[in-house]
Amino acid sequence: MKKLSIIGMPMDLGQMRRGVDMGPSAIRYAGINERLKPLFEEIHDMGDIPIGRPEVVIDKESNLRNLDLVAEKSTLLAEKVDEVIQSGSFPLVLGGDHSIAIGTLAGVSKHYKNLGVIWYDAHGDLNTAETSPSGNIHGMPLAASLGIGHPSLTNIAGYAPKAKPENVVIIGARSLDDGEKILIKEKGIKVYSMHEIDRLGMAKVMEETIAYLKEKTDGVHLSLDLDGLDPNDAPGVGTPVMGGISYRESHLAMEMLEESKMITSAEFVEVNPILDEKNKTARAAVELMGSLFGEKLI
Numbered sequence: 657m658k659k660l661s662i663i664g665m666p667m668d669l670g671q672m673r674r675g676v677d678m679g680p681s682a683i684r685y686a687g688i689n690e691r692l693k694p695l696f697e698e699i700h701d702m703g704d705i706p707i708g709r710p711e712v713v714i715d716k717e718s719n720l721r722n723l724d725l726v727a728e729k730s731t732l733l734a735e736k737v738d739e740v741i742q743s744g745s746f747p748l749v750l751g752g753d754h755s756i757a758i759g760t761l762a763g764v765s766k767h768y769k770n771l772g773v774i775w776y777d778a779h780g781d782l783n784t785a786e787t788s789p790s791g792n793i794h795g796m797p798l799a800a801s802l803g804i805g806h807p808s809l810t811n812i813a814g815y816a817p818k819a820k821p822e823n824v825v826i827i828g829a830r831s832l833d834d835g836e837k838i839l840i841k842e843k844g845i846k847v848y849s850m851h852e853i854d855r856l857g858m859a860k861v862m863e864e865t866i867a868y869l870k871e872k873t874d875g876v877h878l879s880l881d882l883d884g885l886d887p888n889d890a891p892g893v894g895t896p897v898m899g900g901i902s903y904r905e906s907h908l909a910m911e912m913l914e915e916s917k918m919i920t921s922a923e924f925v926e927v928n929p930i931l932d933e934k935n936k937t938a939r940a941a942v943e944l945m946g947s948l949f950g951e952k953l954i
């Protein structure tokens with residue numbers, strides 16, 4: 657793709673750790689434009705979706721934190737992403753907590769009959785109001801995108817589902833809630849947990865993932881939660897889990913996705929500069945984007 661459009665989504669309403677709203681700034685500060693410039697003919701930074709400073713509201717009926725606000729802001733993001741794709745540009749969304757994926761996928765998926773989704777994450781994000789231990793919507797975006805959960809979240813942009821379970825691959829999982837495990841089995845969602853990554857190696861995991869999605873999808877969205885990486889490599893996240901994917905393995909994964917030419921949209925989420933060490937996590941995000949978009953050593 658020759659054109660890239662960057663959309664900032666400084667939304668922290670899907671969880672309780674403030675600071676993730678500064679993710680887009682931290683990623684820009686880490687030099688996203690300079691780094692990606694040589695890889696595209698044109699880069700448009702479209703600025704941030706306006707989130708403001710709304711007060712926390714717990715939905716009385718479902719107990720979900722900021723349900724209406726997340727739905728409203730996701731709709732804005734979906735419209736922007738839709739617009740970018742229509743203009744023939746590659747949408748790259750900067751989070752924000754992972755609840756933003758609900759809006760990104762709502763904007764992306766209408767352009768594909770069989771969208772594939774790579775969910776690079778320590779978590780499954782497959783909770784619903786009923787199974788969530790926290791009431792935090794950032795633990796629900798993958799379920800919502802599969803059409804499972806509160807209608808205000810599943811029906812963003814007026815349609816559902818955004819993806820089919822057989823077109824989803826989760827990579828890096830090491831913290832799943834009971835309800836998520838049940839859903840994974842029930843729906844047959846493909847998961848490469850840390851166990852498989854250790855056992856097979858990242859190269860094999862990515863070969864299999866690419867072959868699996870290539871057969872049946874007409875576009876693939878990469879939803880990369882920085883907590884998929886090991887907290888030593890990406891400390892600036894709100895819900896770190898030990899024993900994650902290494903920085904090197906992540907570069908290899910991005911390089912293999914670039915070689916596959918299958919990625920048609922992407923988002924990098926959960927960067928929280930307040931919890932970070934000298935912007936290390938934002939810098940890792942930008943460096944991984946370099947690999948995803950075809951940076952070469954020589």
Ligand SMILES: NC(=[NH2+])NCCC[C@H](N)C(=O)O
Pocket residue numbers: 753754755779781783788789790791792794795796831833881883895926
């Ligand atoms: N996008 C994330 N970091 N999600 C973490 C979710 C943690 C936990 N499973 C929950 O639902 O509350």
Ligand SMILES: [Mn+2]
Pocket residue numbers: 754777779781794881
């Ligand atoms: Mn996540």
Ligand SMILES: [Mn+2]
Pocket residue numbers: 777778779881883884895
């Ligand atoms: Mn996560």
